[in-house]
Amino acid sequence: MRLFTIHLFSLCLISLSLSGQKALLHGYLNESNSTKPISNAAIFLEPGNHQTISDARGKFEFKDLEPGEYSIRIKHISFQEHQSKISLKEGKQDFFAHLEFKNELMAEAVVNGSSLTGGEKGIRQLSGSAHYLGLKELETYEYNDAIRLLRRVPGVYLQEEDGFGLRPNIGMRGTGVERSSKITLMEDGILAAPAPYSAPSAYYFPTTGRMEGVEVRKGSSQIEYGPYTTGGALNFISTQIPDEFRAKLDVLAGSFGQRRLHAYAGESFTHFGFVVETYQASADGFKELDFGGPTGFDLADYQAKFRLNTSKEAKVYQALELKLAQSINNSDETYLGLSQDDFAANPYRRYAASGLDRMETDQRQYKFSYTLKPTNNLSVVSTAYRNEFSRNWYKLDKVLSNGENVSIANLLANPAAYADAYQTLIGAGDDTLYLKNNNRSYYAQGLQTKVVYNWNNQQIKAGLRYHEDGMDRFQWNNTFSLDQGNFTLINAGTPGTESNRIEDARAWAAFAEYRLAWKKWTFNPGLRYESINLARHDYGKSDVDRTGVNLSERENQVEVFIPGLGIRYDINSKNQIFGGIHKGFAPPGSVAGSEPESSINTELGLRSEFNFAKLSATAFYNDYQNLLGSDMAATGGVGNNLVYNGGAASVYGLEAELNGELRPAASHWAFPWALAYTFTHAQFDNSFESDYEAWGTVNKGDELPYLAEHMLNAQIGAAWKRLALNSSISYQSAMRTQAGSGAIDTDHEIPAQWMIDLSGTYHLNYHFSLFASVRNLGDAVNLVAMRPAGLRPTMPRSFLFGIKARW
Known part of the structure; x- marks a missing residue:
C-alpha cells in the first residue's frame, strides 16, 4: 500500500510538471539557396514583445515561452524582411528560415542607374570581370581610406601618399596609378573626377567612409563606362533612399586625434522618399613637423536625396530623384617628402619649410534623374548632373639658392649637391622659399540617358551622353624666408x-x-563611340585680367570607336567560364594631332561555387600600341600636364580571389576567410628617350614603374555569438620607381612590405554595437612612394574605437 502511494504521488508530480511545461524555440537563419548563415539579424516574436539577434552561426533562441500561436518577424539590412506564423507546443521546437538577399541599396541603385554590377548576384550575369564590396565589407573595418579597402580586390594597383587616404592613387590592369587619372572614376554611376576629360587627376576623391557599396568593372564588360576603357571603372555607391525607415549613427575616436561622426536618416512612403546624411572626419596628423605644427586634416561631407515616384504597383512606374552633396576638405598636407638619410632616421619627420603647406578644397554635386518603366521589360533612366570643385594647394614648390631655382624633387634626390637649399628646408638657412598657390577651379556637367530592353533571352542596352568639363588654373607664388x-x-x-x-x-x-x-552560352557584343574636343586657352603670366592680348590657344579633336565582345558559358548553376576582347582607350592632351592611348585587351576567367567556398580567377593581357604618361607635379614632374608617348607596351597577369566560411559542427563559432592575389608583368616593347620623369631612358623589355609584380591580401575572421573579430593581412612585392630591368636599384626601389589590420565588433543588441580596430598592427615602417618629392611613409600603428547605432 505504501509503494502504491509513492507511485501515485510521483505520477501526479509528473503530470503537474508536464501541464506547466514551457516552449523553447531554436531558430536557424540562412541565405536563400545556401547554407551560409545570417548573423546579426533582429528577430521579433509577438505577442509578448520578445526580441533577440542571430549569432555568427545564424542561430537564435527564445526560452520560457507559453505554448500557443505567435507571429515571427525577421529583419536584416541586407535581406528581405521575413514574416510568418508559428504554433509553439510544449518543449523544444526548431524553426528554419531562408532569407532572400535584398540589399535595398542594390534594388534602388540598379533602378536609378547608380550601380554598375547589380551586386553579388548581378555579377554572375556579366560576361567579364567584376567585383562588388557591400555594406558588410565596408563596415568590417570602417575604412575611410579607399586604398586599404581595395586591397581585397585583385587587379587593382594602389599607391599611398598621405597615410590617411585623402588622395589615393589607383590603377587597374597595368594602367598608371597617378592621381587615379587612368581609370573611369564614378559616384552613383556619374563621372566623379574634377574634369574627367580635360584634367582627370583626382584631387577630389569620393569619401569612402560614407559609401554603401564599391564596384569594380574590368575587361570587355566595362566599355559601357568610358572614357577610360583600358583598366576599368571604379564606382562608389552612396547611401541610397531606403525602402523603410532607416537611421545610423557612428561615433568613433582614436590615435593621432582621429575623430569621426557618420549619421543619416531616411524613409520611403508611397510616393515620396528621402535620405539626409553627414560624414565628419578629422585628425591631428601623425607626422612631426620641425618646430611643431599641424599635419592633419578636417573633412565634412553632406548629402541629401529626395525622390517623388508613382506607387510600385502603378502600370507605368516613374520617379524623379534629386541629389545634393557637398564635401569640404582642409588638410595640412605637402608635396615635400624626405631624403633617404632623413627617412632612415625618422620616417615621420616633416621639414620646417613645409610648415605653411595646406590644401583647401570644396566639392559640390548636383544630380537630377528621371526613371521610367513603361513595362516590366523596358526601363529608361535620364540624368542631368553638375560637379563643381575648387581647390588651392598652398605648398612649397622650390628654393632659390645661390641664384638657382631648385625644385624640391631635385633637392631631395641629391641634398648634398644643394647643401644650402637643404639647410633652408630644415629652418637653418637663409635662401628664399617659393610657396605656390596652386589655385584651380573645375566643373563637369552633362546629360545622359540609358535604355534597357529585355525580351525572351535577349537584352539590348544603349546610352547617350553629352559632357562638358574644364579647369581654370589661376596660380601665383609667394616668397618667404625661414x-x-x-x-x-x-x-x-x-x-x-x-x-x-x-x-x-x-x-x-x-x-x-x-x-x-x-542554351548555356551568353554573347555580349558591344560598341562605344567617343567624340572629344580638347582645348587650352593660355592667357600668359602677364595678362592677369585676361584681356587676350597674349592669348595662346590650341585644340585637339579625337573620334574613336571602341568595340568589345564578352562570352560566358554556364557549365552549371555553380560554375561558369567567361572571356572577352575589347579596345582600350584613354583621351590624349590638347596638343593638336596628339594620339590617344590605345590597346587591345583580352581576358579569360572562371567563377565557381563550392559547398565551402567561392572562386573567381581571370587571366588578362593588354597589348598597348600607344601608352601615354602625363607630366604632373604629383609624380615629381614640373606639372605642365603634357602627355608623353610611351609607344608599345605589354601587360599581362592573373587575378584570383577565393572566399568562404568554416563552421565547426555543434558550435557557435564561424570562421570567414578570403584571399585575393594579383600577378602582373608590365614592360615596354620599344626603346626611347623620354622627358617624363618616371620613364627616362627606356630600353625594350624595361618594366613599368610603380607596378608590383605580386600582391596578396588575406581576410581571416572569427565570430562567436555576438562577437566578430577580423584581420586583414596584405603583402606587396618590391617595385621600381623608374622604368628599368633586372635587379632594382635601391635608390629607385619601393621595398616589399606587409601590413596587418585588425577589427572587432560586439553587438550589444540589434541597434547598438561596440567597435574597435588596430591599423598597422606590427607598426611597420613602410616606404610607400618616392614622389611627388622625396620619400613618404605609411601611417604608423593606430587605434580607432567607438559605438555604432542602427535603427
Missing part, C-alpha cells in the same frame, strides 16, 4: 602670374550592347 620655424613674407605674388590658363573639353559618347542567351 628662421627656426618662423616664416617672414618677402613678397606676396599677384594672382595669375605663375599660371593663367583654362582647359576644357566637349564630348559626345554613345554605346550599344546586345546580350543573347542561347
Whole structure:
C-alpha cells in the first residue's frame, strides 16, 4: 500500500510538471539557396514583445515561452524582411528560415542607374570581370581610406601618399596609378573626377567612409563606362533612399586625434522618399613637423536625396530623384617628402619649410534623374548632373639658392649637391622659399540617358551622353624666408602670374550592347563611340585680367570607336567560364594631332561555387600600341600636364580571389576567410628617350614603374555569438620607381612590405554595437612612394574605437 502511494504521488508530480511545461524555440537563419548563415539579424516574436539577434552561426533562441500561436518577424539590412506564423507546443521546437538577399541599396541603385554590377548576384550575369564590396565589407573595418579597402580586390594597383587616404592613387590592369587619372572614376554611376576629360587627376576623391557599396568593372564588360576603357571603372555607391525607415549613427575616436561622426536618416512612403546624411572626419596628423605644427586634416561631407515616384504597383512606374552633396576638405598636407638619410632616421619627420603647406578644397554635386518603366521589360533612366570643385594647394614648390631655382624633387634626390637649399628646408638657412598657390577651379556637367530592353533571352542596352568639363588654373607664388620655424613674407605674388590658363573639353559618347542567351552560352557584343574636343586657352603670366592680348590657344579633336565582345558559358548553376576582347582607350592632351592611348585587351576567367567556398580567377593581357604618361607635379614632374608617348607596351597577369566560411559542427563559432592575389608583368616593347620623369631612358623589355609584380591580401575572421573579430593581412612585392630591368636599384626601389589590420565588433543588441580596430598592427615602417618629392611613409600603428547605432 505504501509503494502504491509513492507511485501515485510521483505520477501526479509528473503530470503537474508536464501541464506547466514551457516552449523553447531554436531558430536557424540562412541565405536563400545556401547554407551560409545570417548573423546579426533582429528577430521579433509577438505577442509578448520578445526580441533577440542571430549569432555568427545564424542561430537564435527564445526560452520560457507559453505554448500557443505567435507571429515571427525577421529583419536584416541586407535581406528581405521575413514574416510568418508559428504554433509553439510544449518543449523544444526548431524553426528554419531562408532569407532572400535584398540589399535595398542594390534594388534602388540598379533602378536609378547608380550601380554598375547589380551586386553579388548581378555579377554572375556579366560576361567579364567584376567585383562588388557591400555594406558588410565596408563596415568590417570602417575604412575611410579607399586604398586599404581595395586591397581585397585583385587587379587593382594602389599607391599611398598621405597615410590617411585623402588622395589615393589607383590603377587597374597595368594602367598608371597617378592621381587615379587612368581609370573611369564614378559616384552613383556619374563621372566623379574634377574634369574627367580635360584634367582627370583626382584631387577630389569620393569619401569612402560614407559609401554603401564599391564596384569594380574590368575587361570587355566595362566599355559601357568610358572614357577610360583600358583598366576599368571604379564606382562608389552612396547611401541610397531606403525602402523603410532607416537611421545610423557612428561615433568613433582614436590615435593621432582621429575623430569621426557618420549619421543619416531616411524613409520611403508611397510616393515620396528621402535620405539626409553627414560624414565628419578629422585628425591631428601623425607626422612631426620641425618646430611643431599641424599635419592633419578636417573633412565634412553632406548629402541629401529626395525622390517623388508613382506607387510600385502603378502600370507605368516613374520617379524623379534629386541629389545634393557637398564635401569640404582642409588638410595640412605637402608635396615635400624626405631624403633617404632623413627617412632612415625618422620616417615621420616633416621639414620646417613645409610648415605653411595646406590644401583647401570644396566639392559640390548636383544630380537630377528621371526613371521610367513603361513595362516590366523596358526601363529608361535620364540624368542631368553638375560637379563643381575648387581647390588651392598652398605648398612649397622650390628654393632659390645661390641664384638657382631648385625644385624640391631635385633637392631631395641629391641634398648634398644643394647643401644650402637643404639647410633652408630644415629652418637653418637663409635662401628664399617659393610657396605656390596652386589655385584651380573645375566643373563637369552633362546629360545622359540609358535604355534597357529585355525580351525572351535577349537584352539590348544603349546610352547617350553629352559632357562638358574644364579647369581654370589661376596660380601665383609667394616668397618667404625661414628662421627656426618662423616664416617672414618677402613678397606676396599677384594672382595669375605663375599660371593663367583654362582647359576644357566637349564630348559626345554613345554605346550599344546586345546580350543573347542561347542554351548555356551568353554573347555580349558591344560598341562605344567617343567624340572629344580638347582645348587650352593660355592667357600668359602677364595678362592677369585676361584681356587676350597674349592669348595662346590650341585644340585637339579625337573620334574613336571602341568595340568589345564578352562570352560566358554556364557549365552549371555553380560554375561558369567567361572571356572577352575589347579596345582600350584613354583621351590624349590638347596638343593638336596628339594620339590617344590605345590597346587591345583580352581576358579569360572562371567563377565557381563550392559547398565551402567561392572562386573567381581571370587571366588578362593588354597589348598597348600607344601608352601615354602625363607630366604632373604629383609624380615629381614640373606639372605642365603634357602627355608623353610611351609607344608599345605589354601587360599581362592573373587575378584570383577565393572566399568562404568554416563552421565547426555543434558550435557557435564561424570562421570567414578570403584571399585575393594579383600577378602582373608590365614592360615596354620599344626603346626611347623620354622627358617624363618616371620613364627616362627606356630600353625594350624595361618594366613599368610603380607596378608590383605580386600582391596578396588575406581576410581571416572569427565570430562567436555576438562577437566578430577580423584581420586583414596584405603583402606587396618590391617595385621600381623608374622604368628599368633586372635587379632594382635601391635608390629607385619601393621595398616589399606587409601590413596587418585588425577589427572587432560586439553587438550589444540589434541597434547598438561596440567597435574597435588596430591599423598597422606590427607598426611597420613602410616606404610607400618616392614622389611627388622625396620619400613618404605609411601611417604608423593606430587605434580607432567607438559605438555604432542602427535603427
